[in-house]
Amino acid sequence: MMPSAKLMSMRRGEGWTMKYVGLLLAMPPAMLAMVFATTSFAAGADTEAISKHDLQAKTQFCQDCHGPSGQGTPGGYLPIPRIAGQTPEYIERQLLAFAESMRDKNSSVGMTATHSVSPAMRSLLAAHFSSLNPDPIADGPRDLVATGKTIYEEGVPEANVPACSGCHGPEARGKGAIPRLAGQVDSYTERELAGWSKLRGQNPLKVGEAAAMKHVAHNLSSSQIAALAAYLGYLKR
Ligand code: HEC
Ligand code: HEC
The missing domain is CATH 1.10.760.10 (Cytochrome c-like domain)
Structure with a gap:
């Protein structure tokens, strides 16, 4: 099993690629529980309490799976949805739904922990991703x-x-x-x-x-x- 320090540095550095995300999504539940236990979630009551640096780091974390401009990622163990251009209200509600185990709670890939962020971070991330509008991946028949x-x-x-x-x-x-x-x-x-x-x-x-x-x-x-x-x-x- 990979030591958690290595996982964290991979996540921050260039080694944290989609290939790695694919690996993560394919991991058995017990291993994933460990991976996600090393992730800390910023807790702040208002959006001003969140530093630019923390917001950037969290945005990067989301983009590692959802794509560099939030365009989504097909294929892999689970298809990862587009969140770019989504309504901010819906993004916030779904992050909360994951945090409250109302979505995909039986998933083996730790969706609840991944998507649990403070209310202030939730609204900043929602504003960011809703403002993006890359072209669709458009790979259906x-x-x-x-x-x-x-x-x-x-x-x-x-x-x-x-x-x-x-x-x-x-x-x-x-x-x-x-x-x-x-x-x-x-x-x-x-x-x-x-x-x-x-x-x-x-x-x-x-x-x-x-x-x-x-x-x-x-x-x-x-x-x-x-x-x-x-x-x-x-x-x-
Ligand atoms: C490990 C990969 C991963 C990371 C990291 C991740 N997500 Fe997700 N996200 C997913 C997957 C997979 C789904 C779809 C789950 C499902 O189908 O239930 C999803 C679903 C969502 C949804 C629901 C979209 C919809 O159309 O209903 C939102 C919103 C979302 N993620 C936002 C975020 C944000 C914001 C972050 C950063 C805090 C983030 N995600 C981090 C993999 C990830
Ligand atoms: C009565 C209103 C209503 C109608 C009609 C409706 N939807 Fe929805 N749909 C919603 C709402 C509200 C949600 C958000 C559900 C949630 O928050 O979990 C949603 C969510 C979805 C989602 C999930 C989106 C995501 O990003 O995860 C899909 C896909 C979807 N609808 C497709 C459809 C399709 C296709 C039809 C027509 C066959 C349809 N809907 C008809 C209200 C509607």
Whole structure:
């Protein structure tokens, strides 16, 4: 097993590459618990209490997985979502959802610890990532895009699926607590929609916004999900 000092220096230095992240995501739970135990999370009540240096270090930590401009990372053990251009409210809410074990709490890769930051750091990170807008990775199957667009705009009436545009907006830009879907990593969108109840709103006392999507996701077939994910993955803002 790698000593934690080495892990930390790798994370700070140039050796902390996506290859390493891939390794991290493939590690067994016990090892990961150790890795994440070495990460310290800044605690501050207001955003001014956070130094520029601490913010930069934390931003770098997020970018190590989410990509240098928050564009997301497909492939690997888990697809890592795009957070660039996401609404700040949604980013903050999801960080809190991870911290409260409402998302992916059974994941073996320590998502709760990774995403637990102070409320002040949460709002600074949300402001930073929401301000970025790199081009989408757009690696889904192009031949599904037209079908995905139709489902996005019209829903699937016979399966009781409402139009996605009704909530996420005509160009999938989202608003407030409703996420932007435009430009999202194809494999991430597929994974979330196919596994909604396993992945989201896991705290029964605090299901919150996740409940709004539950029946939508359940009523979609896997080919409809694939088409939606492909369409959304190509959408630019
Ligand atoms: C070890 C890799 C890793 C690191 C480091 C990491 N994340 Fe994540 N993040 C993920 C993965 C994987 C998911 C998707 C998990 C899932 O599907 O439940 C995710 C999900 C998210 C989401 C939810 C996105 C959505 O569309 O619902 C947000 C927001 C987020 N991360 C922000 C951050 C921020 C901010 C940081 C830095 C504090 C960070 N992440 C650090 C891997 C990472
Ligand atoms: C009634 C409003 C509503 C409708 C209709 C709706 N959504 Fe959502 N959707 C939401 C809300 C609210 C969330 C945020 C859930 C959360 O906070 O956990 C969400 C989340 C999502 C997510 C997760 C995004 C992420 O970054 O993790 C995906 C993917 C998604 N919706 C796709 C769709 C698709 C595709 C459709 C149409 C088939 C659709 N939604 C229809 C309200 C809606």
